[in-house]
Amino acid sequence: MKFLLLWSDVLIFMLVIALVSFFYTLRNDPQLSARWRQVFGNRLGMISFVIMACYIAVALLDSVHFRYALDRVEGQSSDMVSYDNRVHSLLDLGMGNMGELHERTYSAPFALISFEKQNMKDANGNDIRDFPPLLHAGKHLAQPSDRGQDILQQTLLALFVGLLISLVVIAPQWWWLRHSSLPWHAAWATQAAVICLFSWALHLNSLYHVLGTDLGGADVLYKTIKGIRTGVLLGTLATLIMLPIAVTLGVAAGYYRGWVDDAVQYLYTTLSSIPGILLIAASVLLFQVYIDINPDIFEVGLQKADARFVALCFILGVTSWSSLCRLMRAETLKISQLGYVQAARAFGVSNPRIIIRHILPNTVHILLITFVLDFSALVLAEAVLSYIGVGIDSSMASWGNMINGARSELSREPAIWWTLIGAFFFMFVLVLSANLFSDLVRDAFDPRTTTGKAKA
Template identity: 70%
Template structure:
């Protein structure tokens, strides 16, 4: 195989390295460690953090890309190795070919026949119109009436395998953390549930389409899982691009005031006056023109889709900082008038020291809460952009593209609900976990909440 490193792959690896460094530095700062300890001391904090890390792990596995080596054509004697144009990820290998089982068109979850009738011939050669059998579902059954019993037996086998894998993975954690003060048992319960669910999904998908197929015959469960990487990267990278701009301008405007404040207010007022969707759409279309005019820069189609994705993350980050900047400016204006800040000025403390010791620590809770809320809203914004045709490239797995493709299916009779349900389920779990985790972070880092706890 030939490794393939996309720009988005490098960014998610960088994100993992930053997380590792963050937790390493966390152990060396007693005050910060104590605040994060408040977050993880609750079962809800452990559960939501485990769910978020599950999504990050899936995104990481889907970012290890390579191209498989092809067999040389018969009769061709050469030492040169030819590689497949299709880019495969480690997640594709773990899903055991789930994305390679295509049908003709729609099929319902666990169905044995297509959702739409086709012209067929019966055993006597007569032309009939009926629901044709699926090519990759129920082919192992000798009698279709035994489908329910077959699903139950295979589900029990998958559950046993999931419990075995869970025991192997959780045993080292239990040995190391069983005496910890944190409620790791809550995390272990979630890990067992996640491992059993994915083991069941992979094993059952070899015999049935668990969430059916879409109009092109692709497995909906596979598309939903592939959308995890796009959702995690889009929300994270866009927010990380937005944060430095918003924090720098907001703190500068609220602390220095005067002409600095006037310039910053002019910038975010002008940006806010432009409709966000139109600004983003125009920027994405401009970059798309650049991609179309320079095809030699991209050796494979995946690189072109990845370049469009990175551009979308950058554009969303650059155009989404005004709201956070306004909040930080207002909070900095209030904090800069407090007595201890005025005393620091009187003692001749430098601006840099005041900003780093008194201003920034007191706006961290706003930054963290906004980070999670913007993370959720950016995932939803991608669905809107896909609706108008300027979102993620259709060749990349995306919940937005799935929701966009399902909008016309809901008006059918009978309704095709499973494409929308698959995307919404995975999106709902991620957004819910992120929002619940942000509430705990706010309670731990908000100075006003901490003061109320000490008074109580």
């Protein structure tokens, strides 16, 4: 096989390394550690963090890409190796052949026959129109009537295997953290629930289509799980691109004031006056033109889709900084008038040192809260952009593309609802966990909240 490194792969590896380094360095800051301990000391915070960590783990597994070597053909040199144009990942290996179980067209969840009638021949060779049996679902059944009992038996088996895996995963954690005061029991229960859910879904999906299939016969559960990487990366990378711009301009405007403040206000006022969707759509279409006129840069189709995806993250970040910039400017204006900042100026401390030592540490709560909230908003924005046709490339799995395709399916009779439900459930869980976690971060890091609790 040949490993393939995409730009988004590099970015997610850097993100994970930065996240691990951040929590590792918390030990050197007692005050910051105490605030994060307050976040994780809440069972809801622990559960939310574990769920988000599971999403990140899936995205990380789906970011190790490779291509299989093709079999040599007659006359091919022994030194020459050709590789398949299809790109696989470690997540694909973990899910087995789920991505290869294609049917003819739509099929309902746990169905044994197609959702649409097709022209067929009966036992006598006569042309009829009926629902054909699926190619991959329920082939192990002796009779179609055994489906209900088989689903129950396979569910119990999958849950038993999931519990065994949970025991292997949680036992070392329990031995290491059993004396900790944090509510690790909530984290372990969440891990066990997630492992059992994935065990059930992967095992049942190897025998049936748990969430059915789409128009092209592709498995909906497989596409939904593959969309996790897109949702996590889009929300995170766009937010990380936005933060440096907003922080730099907001702090500069609030601290230096004068013409710097006027220039920054002019910039974000002008940006806010332009309809965001139109600005993003125009930028994405311009980059798409560059991709179309330079096809030789990309070796496989996934590299084109990845380039458009990274460009979309950058565009969303560059066009979404105005709100945070306003908040940072207002907070900096307030902090710069406080006594300890004025004393630092009187003693001749340089402006950069005042900003680094006094201004930025007192705005951390705004950054953390904005990061998590904007992450949720950008995950939802991807669905809106895909709906109008300027989102993720159609060759890359994403929840937005699934929701975009479901808009016509819901108008059918009977309606095809499972494509929308799959994308909605995974997006809902991610966004809900991020929002709940952000509330706890706000309570721990916002000085007004902390002061109010201390007085109470």
